[in-house]
Amino acid sequence: MSEAQMKVSDEIAITIENMNKWYGTFHVLRDINLTVNRGERIVICGPSGSGKSTLIRCINALEEHQQGSIEVDGTLLSSDLKNIDKIRSEVGMCFQHFNLFPHLTILENCTLAPIWVRKTPKKEAEEIAMHFLEKVKIPDQAGKYPGQLSGGQQQRVAIARSLCMKPRIMLFDEPTSALDPEMIKEVLDTMIELAEEGMTMLCVTHEMGFARQVANRVIFMDQGQIVEQNEPEAFFNNPQSERTQLFLSQILGH
Amino acid sequence: MSDLHANSVAFVRTETIPESPPPGVASGPIKWMRENLFATPANTLLTLVAIYMIYLILAPTMPWILNGVWNANSLSECREILNGKSGACFAVLSERWPQLLFGFKYPAEYYWRPTLAFVLLFAAVAPVLFFDLPRKLLVMTALYPFIAFWLIWGGTILVPILALVGCGVGYAVYQRFVASNFAAGFFGGIAAAFIVWSLGGAMIPEGASEAAMLQPVPSRDLGGFMLNMMLGVTCVSLSIPIGIALALGRQSSMPIIKWICVVFIEFIRGVPLITLLFVASVMLSYFFPPDSSVDLFLRVVIMITMFSAAYIAEVIRGGLAALPKGQYEAADSLGLDYAQAMRLIILPQALKISIPGIVNVAVGLFKDTTLVSVISMFDLVGMIRGPILASTEWNGVYWELLGFAALLFFVVCYGISQYSQWLERRLATDHR
Ligand SMILES: Nc1ncnc2c1ncn2[C@@H]1O[C@H](COP(=O)(O)OP(=O)(O)OP(=O)(O)O)[C@@H](O)[C@H]1O
Ligand SMILES: [Mg+2]
Numbered sequence: 001m002s003e004a005q006m007k008v009s010d011e012i013a014i015t016i017e018n019m020n021k022w023y024g025t026f027h028v029l030r031d032i033n034l035t036v037n038r039g040e041r042i043v044i045c046g047p048s049g050s051g052k053s054t055l056i057r058c059i060n061a062l063e064e065h066q067q068g069s070i071e072v073d074g075t076l077l078s079s080d081l082k083n084i085d086k087i088r089s090e091v092g093m094c095f096q097h098f099n100l101f102p103h104l105t106i107l108e109n110c111t112l113a114p115i116w117v118r119k120t121p122k123k124e125a126e127e128i129a130m131h132f133l134e135k136v137k138i139p140d141q142a143g144k145y146p147g148q149l150s151g152g153q154q155q156r157v158a159i160a161r162s163l164c165m166k167p168r169i170m171l172f173d174e175p176t177s178a179l180d181p182e183m184i185k186e187v188l189d190t191m192i193e194l195a196e197e198g199m200t201m202l203c204v205t206h207e208m209g210f211a212r213q214v215a216n217r218v219i220f221m222d223q224g225q226i227v228e229q230n231e232p233e234a235f236f237n238n239p240q241s242e243r244t245q246l247f248l249s250q251i252l253g254h
Numbered sequence: 255m256s257d258l259h260a261n262s263v264a265f266v267r268t269e270t271i272p273e274s275p276p277p278g279v280a281s282g283p284i285k286w287m288r289e290n291l292f293a294t295p296a297n298t299l300l301t302l303v304a305i306y307m308i309y310l311i312l313a314p315t316m317p318w319i320l321n322g323v324w325n326a327n328s329l330s331e332c333r334e335i336l337n338g339k340s341g342a343c344f345a346v347l348s349e350r351w352p353q354l355l356f357g358f359k360y361p362a363e364y365y366w367r368p369t370l371a372f373v374l375l376f377a378a379v380a381p382v383l384f385f386d387l388p389r390k391l392l393v394m395t396a397l398y399p400f401i402a403f404w405l406i407w408g409g410t411i412l413v414p415i416l417a418l419v420g421c422g423v424g425y426a427v428y429q430r431f432v433a434s435n436f437a438a439g440f441f442g443g444i445a446a447a448f449i450v451w452s453l454g455g456a457m458i459p460e461g462a463s464e465a466a467m468l469q470p471v472p473s474r475d476l477g478g479f480m481l482n483m484m485l486g487v488t489c490v491s492l493s494i495p496i497g498i499a500l501a502l503g504r505q506s507s508m509p510i511i512k513w514i515c516v517v518f519i520e521f522i523r524g525v526p527l528i529t530l531l532f533v534a535s536v537m538l539s540y541f542f543p544p545d546s547s548v549d550l551f552l553r554v555v556i557m558i559t560m561f562s563a564a565y566i567a568e569v570i571r572g573g574l575a576a577l578p579k580g581q582y583e584a585a586d587s588l589g590l591d592y593a594q595a596m597r598l599i600i601l602p603q604a605l606k607i608s609i610p611g612i613v614n615v616a617v618g619l620f621k622d623t624t625l626v627s628v629i630s631m632f633d634l635v636g637m638i639r640g641p642i643l644a645s646t647e648w649n650g651v652y653w654e655l656l657g658f659a660a661l662l663f664f665v666v667c668y669g670i671s672q673y674s675q676w677l678e679r680r681l682a683t684d685h686r
Binding site for chain 2: 060061088089095099162165
């Protein structure tokens with residue numbers, strides 16, 4: 001992977017300032033501060049229940065935060081529905097369980113949002129969809145239904161579905177953790193390719209090989225806080241905090 | 255690793271086992287019977303018992319049906335013809351046929367009008383039921399209520415045209431405003447339609463109905479199976495959309511809407527339909543402006559629709575609850591707004607899950623239309639219980655008449671059930 005391709009621009013994609021979130025009285029996210037530049041690839045890791053999913057779901061307003069501010073692409077996330085829809089159409093998201101629409105074919109899954117949200121003509125939307133399905137290497141499955149595909153194929157369709165909206169930022173919430181080992185690679189390859197093209201990415205994942213290869217920053221979260229962040233080399237070879245060391249020894253130690 | 259049956263565990267397969275055809279799948283009626291009817295002694299015994307039971311039922315009924323008399327003018331004439339032999343008196347069906355179908359007051363020279371409306375019904379529902387048909391045919395569906403209304407009730411054509419224009423204007427207003435605000439579009443559309451209707455209603459000349467092409471027929475002259483069909487079709491087609499709206503309203507994040515829906519559903523479900531029908535027949539007029547005499551048919555439609563809409567709402571709520579949260583999140587994360595997410599993602603799946611339940615309610619509703627006979631509307635059952643059985647000619651022909659009513663309802667309900675099974679198979683996308 002060449003350095004030039006992986007260049008990060010100075011332009012800011014996401015700013016999160018003093019963000020706090022509660023579930024009822026449970027303080028899930030505490031004083032999160034995070035700035036993401038365009039083209040940056042960030043891997044978020046941390047123990048289960050540390051609030052990783054909650055954090056990235058706040059970025060496209062799937063969860064509401066109660067304090068602080070989140071600004072995506074210059075649009076401030078508030079309860080204003082217009083802003084929320086605008087941000088959601090700029091930010092793609094992939095889920096752990098794919099969440100494809102089972103009643104629509106693969107092609108329809110991919111063309112739905114462009115047609116209804118972007119008002120792209122059907123024909124053009126189908127061309128775009130086929131382009132991205134080719135990119136994730138499953139154009140031949142376009143006429144099938146999600147239930148007929150393997151997990152890895154479904155996750156790649158989910159990525160293609162997000163890409164069809166031409167998002168400027170992609171969020172991944174443990175995209176490979178519901179997959180069998182041999183399917184993990186095909187999904188990671190797709191994500192690596194995306195990273196090489198300069199997509200701004202936030203990935204919650206425990207695939208440390210992926211983090212080393214493509215991330216330019218790794219964030220470690222615990223108990224709703226960002227405990228440590230660093231470049232991957234430094235993060236893995238020389239973790240500063242005790243909690244990070246413990247976590248890394250558990251996840252890399254076998 | 256178990257070492258139970260080999261000294262060495264190590265094993266490498268060196269050649270592939272050749273493909274072979276499945277073991278003999280001989281077929282034929284004899285084999286089928288041996289496998290399914292006479293497989294074991296107990297099975298054989300059950301088969302013989304079942305055959306004997308069927309014989310017990312058919313032995314008296316078959317001669318009764320086959321001996322049936324189709325031409326006679328009264329029960330006593332039937333008995334004369336049968337001359338002591340066992341036999342049905344189907345003559346009541348042939349003699350009272352029009353009454354069974356259209357009631358006893360609908361003018362005989364206009365029977366062609368409801369018949370035509372019935373034939374057109376198939377053209378109107380086909381594009382809804384079979385969505386592989388060209389979408390243009392939906393125009394027929396949209397026009398059908400107005401055509402059918404005019405055919406059955408007659409009167410001046412200006413009334414259905416005015417109703418149609420009102421709907422058109424309402425829809426146009428809705429389209430115009432819905433982009434900016436759903437509520438504005440929705441209520442604006444309804445308001446516009448009402449304005450058109452009241453303005454237009456004032457302009458229809460007094461005597462227009464008398465001079466009309468189709469003579470007017472008042473609602474109280476409707477009857478027979480036609481009345482059941484009209485109530486069934488109208489109420490089912492109204493209660494499904496209302497049920498969907500109620501189910502969505504019950505899930506709404508807006509407390510007022512949510513509570514209105516909850517109270518409505520719980521209240522209507524907790525009251526017997528008969529009670530609602532009595533309310534419709536005697537009391538509902540209090541709720542309308544005093545000088546407007548709202549048609550009894552319309553009042554009954556309102557009541558049955560509310561009743562089944564409440565049930566359908568609960569069925570659909572079950573379907574909505576069965577959808578994983580991820581479907582909502584995926585729709586949201588793609589930027590679809592609420593209406594789009596519901597229409598394109600959530601409802602198609604929730605409705606598919608709810609098909610058996612909805613069909614259950616629809617079949618029940620259709621049969622419940624016979625309850626209107628207790629508020630002295632002469633539907634099929636009302637006709638049988640009232641004018642026909644009470645007449646001197648046919649007093650006492652219960653089996654033939656009630657059997658005929660049962661058969662008619664069975665045919666329709668079985669058809670609905672078959673359609674829903676076809677639909678479920680057609681929509682099955684998970685494992686194909
Ligand atoms: N809807 C909710 N209501 C209440 N508590 C919740 C809700 N969703 C998550 N939580 C809690 O918030 C905390 C953070 O959850 P989150 O899903 O963000 O963790 P995570 O870091 O993604 O964990 P995992 O690695 O298991 O996915 C957890 O303790 C969880 O129990
Ligand atoms: Mg998570």
